[in-house]
Amino acid sequence: MDPQSLTLVHRRRLREVWRSAGWPCQDGVEVELLAAGWLERRCDAQGRETLRVTDAGVQVLAATLQRNRAARDAHEALVARVALEMQRAGRVVWRGLSLRAPVAGELPGPDGQVAPVTRWAIAMPDVYSIRHTTVEDYVEPVVHEVKVRRADLLGDLKRPTKGEAYRALCGECWYVLKAGIGEADEVPDVYGVMRAHPLPGTDEQAGLAFGALEVLRPAPRRAFRLPFSVWMALARANAEPADDDAQSLLGESGGSVD
Numbered sequence: 001m002d003p004q005s006l007t008l009v010h011r012r013r014l015r016e017v018w019r020s021a022g023w024p025c026q027d028g029v030e031v032e033l034l035a036a037g038w039l040e041r042r043c044d045a046q047g048r049e050t051l052r053v054t055d056a057g058v059q060v061l062a063a064t065l066q067r068n069r070a071a072r073d074a075h076e077a078l079v080a081r082v083a084l085e086m087q088r089a090g091r092v093v094w095r096g097l098s099l100r101a102p103v104a105g106e107l108p109g110p111d112g113q114v115a116p117v118t119r120w121a122i123a124m125p126d127v128y129s130i131r132h133t134t135v136e137d138y139v140e141p142v143v144h145e146v147k148v149r150r151a152d153l154l155g156d157l158k159r160p161t162k163g164e165a166y167r168a169l170c171g172e173c174w175y176v177l178k179a180g181i182g183e184a185d186e187v188p189d190v191y192g193v194m195r196a197h198p199l200p201g202t203d204e205q206a207g208l209a210f211g212a213l214e215v216l217r218p219a220p221r222r223a224f225r226l227p228f229s230v231w232m233a234l235a236r237a238n239a240e241p242a243d244d245d246a247q248s249l250l251g252e253s254g255g256s257v258d
Contacts, residue, residue, distance in 0.1 A: 011064050014038060014057055022050040033057070074148040074178065074208045075126075078196050081210040082127045082144045082176055083240050091129040091142070093240040099123050099233055101165035123165035126176075130226070130234075141170040141226055142219075144194075148208075150181040163191065171224035176213065184216035192219025 013029050017039060024030060024041075030051070033039040038057030042050050053061070083093045101123040127144040143166045147153040153175075156162060167173050167190065174192040184193040193216040199209045226234075 006060065006064075011060070014053060014061055017051050018053045018057075018061060022052055024049060024051050075146060077208050078146045078148055078176065078178060078210050079126045081196065082146060082213070083129075085213060086127060086129040086142070086144075087240065087242065090132050092132050093127060093129045094234065094237055095127060095240060097125060097128050097233065097237055099125070099128075099169055099230060101168040103161050103164045103168065121161060121165040123162070123169055125166055125169070128169070136225065139226060140172070140221075141224060141230075142172045142174070143167075143170040144174045144176050146176045146196075147181060148178040153177065153182050153186075157186070157188075160188075163188070169230060171222050172219040174219050178210075187217075189217070190220060193217045 009029055010033060013025075013033060022042070030039065034041070034051075036056075038054055038060055039051050040054050042052050044050070079095060083095055086093045099122070101121055102118045103121050104118065125143040126146040128141065129144075130139040130141045133139060145156070145163075145166060147156070156175075163173070172192065173190070174194055175187050176194045176196055179195050179197050187193050195214040195216055196210045197212045197214065199211045
């Protein structure tokens with residue numbers, strides 16, 4: 001195995017061994033990590049066998065940490081870019097909210113029939129915004145979910161309940177994809193899709209900055225009134241500080257929504 005062929009399961013096991021006493025599991029993942037030289041077996045004075053991460057395994061962990069940190073930085077940079085764009089559009093913006101949302105489910109009854117039920121899920125949209133208005137019917141809540149890695153996008157698409165929870169909190173729901181990780185036709189048509197273009201001269205190692213947000217597909221819009229519980233959550237949370245210098249980025253390449 002080479003580091004490029006490592007799966008998420010292998011990386012997780014390496015981290016678990018690094019953080020633990022190293023007791024062996026004796027499964028296929030462990031065999032592959034031992035054969036690759038990223039784990040080694042140790043035997044103590046009592047004859048008990050444990051595992052230890054080798055120097056080569058430490059290098060793999062360090063590279064994984066650096067890659068994950070770069071992805072987090074790119075994600076936060078794009079979240080900030082979307083939040084700024086919403087503020088420029090005259091909206092009040094929140095980041096990092098945790099909101100309780102109803103989602104549809106099914107529950108088998110005693111007669112064998114399946115009955116629809118409402119379940120509750122915790123939704124954590126990357127960017128949540130409403131119009132700056134005093135008229136409740138005009139607030140038009142919008143959710144933007146940001147993705148900078150293809151694996152994260154595919155993971156979301158395999159969990160339809162997550163998107164359903166987002167849509168239960170807004171009248172428009174968007175996916176904002178870093179250029180190159182996906183296309184609009186991969187995302188269900190109940191969502192709008194934007195493509196975010198990194199500014200020239202930036203890279204993930206040094207820190208990405210994003211310019212244009214290209215609309216690939218508009219989000220379907222529907223009338224939506226915020227539930228009282230969401231109003232209370234917004235009142236307790238801190239909205240993003242107003243951008244006092246909204247003109248400062250007008251000179252950026254592609255600084256507006258297409």
